[in-house]
Amino acid sequence: MYRSLPKGTMDEDVLAFLSSIQHDQSILYYDIVGSEAHSIMLKEQGIISLEELKKILAALEEAKKNPAVVETEGAEDIHEALEAFVIKQAGMGAGGKMHTARSRNDQVVLDMRMKVRDDINALCASLIDLIGALVKQAGKNRDAAMPLYTHTQQGQLGTLSHVLLSYADALFRDLERAYLCFGRINQSPLGACAIGGTSINIDRKRTAVLLGFDGLVRNSVDATTSRDAFVEYVASLSILSTTLARMAEDLIIWSTAEFGFVELDDRFSSTSSAMPQKKNPDPLELVRAKAAVIAGRLVSVLGITKGLPSGYSRDLQDLKPQLLEASTAAIGAVRVMKGVVETLKVNKKRMLAVSKTSYAISLDIAEQLVAKGLPFRNAHKIVGALVARAAAKEAPLSEITVKDAAAVLKKVRPEKKLGAEELARIAKGMTPARSIALRRSAGSPNKKEQDEMIKAARTKLAGYEAGVGKRTKFVQGALDNLAKTVDKYLAA
Template sequence: MKLWGGRFTKPTNELVDEYTASIGFDQKLAQYDIQGSLAHVEMLAKCEIISQADAETIKQGLEKVAKKIEAGEAELSEINEDIHMNVEKLLTDEVGAVGGKLHTGRSRNDQVALDMRLYLRDSLVTLVDLLAALQQALLKQANANLDTILPGYTHLQRAQPVLFAHHMMAYVSMFERDIERLRDSFKRVNRSPLGAGALAGTTFPIDRHYVADKLHFDGVVENSLDAVSDRDFVVEFLSNASLVIMHLSRLSEEFVQWSSAEFKFIELDDAFCTGSSMMPQKKNPDVAELVRGKSGRVYGNLIGMLTTLKGLPIAYNKDMQEDKEGMFDTFETVKGALALFAPMVETMEVKKDNMYAAVAEDFSNATDLADYLVNKDLPFREAHAVVGQVVLHCIQENKYLLDLSLADFKGFSDYIEEDIYHVLAPETVVNARDIVGGTAKNRVEDQISNAEQRISDTQSWVKTYEEKVNVLKKASS
């Protein structure tokens, strides 16, 4: 007989049990379910809803159940549908009928919302920590390449030279925004729904704030209907995770291109590449390619969750059982990608000479020739036209700007003097962008210094959370 089966006259069809059971995936919530139950039973005793003796018996039983689940000794069954019913069944097997008092004043509806919030806040902190580690790997490459120049691209065409360190710092900035979004979303995750019951609260004189404090929540979800039906925090996580994997995918694409024979800008460490079963010479950037590919499944989880929720009336509906697998999968997918990316970035070899050679054989210094003429008081549009003619001449003669003689330059404009060769040198071009956010070396050093401080702040935030919540984990393991 199901724990809820009192009003039924026949058992559910076996196919229904199999189709509706969630224990195959929501067992990931076991430790969080027990954390919530320990806080709940303590509150029940404090509020004199159950006796202190019964609460202590239930607490000891939950601790035994937690150890059995952790050791793989607990039998989790589809018959008991989900992690909540399985834990309750294991508890009553340990302590007898008194275990049934644990569910006083709560429903699986507020219980699952609680478990998911506990799981997700841990997941957010894990991803923030991994993002900070990836930022550190990018900073290490930036610090090592403050004098490395490569072409900057627009439309995948060479545009203007930049420092490789500047390019790395662009990704540090992207991941900084990801960290900000995850940390900001934490405050919306970190609210306790427990006590909302099935949808309308409970007649028992519970203390919701006491449970919230015990579980280190910042407060409670005020409206009971909202508490059990809200999955905005899941959608927000899936959306933020989609941005993380999108940024990783963009960096992956650059690594795939840069490691090709056509670019030869970097070489990825052998530990993060694979070979071909047929072509012995091959070294494939499979990690970068697979991260790029996995962006699709993360986006799919976001769209799936939005689609599930879009037509649901308020309060809990069985459709919402679909809220977990996508959340679990997205976390594991992004976590795995970030864990791989940091060491892959840190160990890659930057081929400085090849990058510099590419800059020397293009027209990415053409804008500086135009700016040079503007500084000689030629209107920019006229300067632009002059430089366009110079570039066309170079293309026809199979030359680059620095290959031209001063006489060649003067054939296009008398404003051009001997100092043009210094102005058009890649090092000068890069360091001329001496504004906040520019690619001049001293400005990139400023970016690095500022990023290091923000990463330190992020790591302190992670450490504070871990110290606060470790007590909960120890109590339920």
């Protein structure tokens, strides 16, 4: 339909190679409402007549109600297919004017900005739900003692609430990245035309208002060329997916028979085709895999945009599937994780039993020796020797005797006087509860700290929930007003 020069029809293989139809269905709605806003602006500027506008809007409304009427067979993209449908329904005299003062170059990026802003709002809402589920579970598990791991080895004792809140904090940063990206996405490129604007008396601000944008991408070259906001969005999705992958990995490990700390709900598990006892964490494994998939999308997006000259290049067409598929995968992963967290069954008894026999209280014992005036390095050696002696007996530190302590002190002489009875008493008295209670530094697993972090998280969540709700309502309100304006003109 677009071919004026070169002449003739395009080679079928080339058309198939160039076509983006298979990825365009998700932006058809945005192409329709964008065309409605543009056509209304053309009428209000006196560029087309009321009767021409009514014919155009009638065709667009038909396509909105029944997208299947837009014939995509043989079309280069959804924009061409929609315009062809409008011309068929409204006639060339009216339908042929819809694209006045517009290019696919500003049209394509308009649709993508509208699609991505909706995805950002959906992602933010889903993240708020997931963080809320984590905070709720944290509130239930402030007393659930468990080992904390470094290098996958038991390091210190903590609580499940402490770990869940660490996920929440990381996800808050992911939420912030997406939330801030919205402001750069929600700027209208419409009216930039091909690259250098137009001599026709259009009103770019009017279409921006009709479509719920916060403002304009003013420079016409920037509006049609730049995709940095999309790259930023995919980068934020990649960082988010890495956070989710870490959560998934932890839960997968904790759900094994060897750990037994948690159990996934049946709705978030699958079975084996051969082994009847299996309860596989397949959803979590795919959440973990999506991190690699989305990272690959990010590399593709960066590679496509690297080195392009100013102005639209067809390379940018291949940005669309990378962006849309990364967005779909990330939003899906967040929603799955929310369900997993909400329904997670926690085995507090098992975690406590492991904690009671763990040598992860070693640093706490060393710090108690430091409090008595010993140099930390000296205390470190003493407790290390205690652990070695306990391990040789296959016993926990709570079973250290005065005789054991005396043997250690004979081997590792303290810089300050320390009796064997006192050392044994400190070791035997270091229960999981005492270990956690002693640590009062900001951000530690101490119950008071957990309570304060939970309270702060709830306050932060409420703020984001209000902000995302306001944005979503603003955009939907603009589109509702656009729909009313369409109805008004159709009834005129």
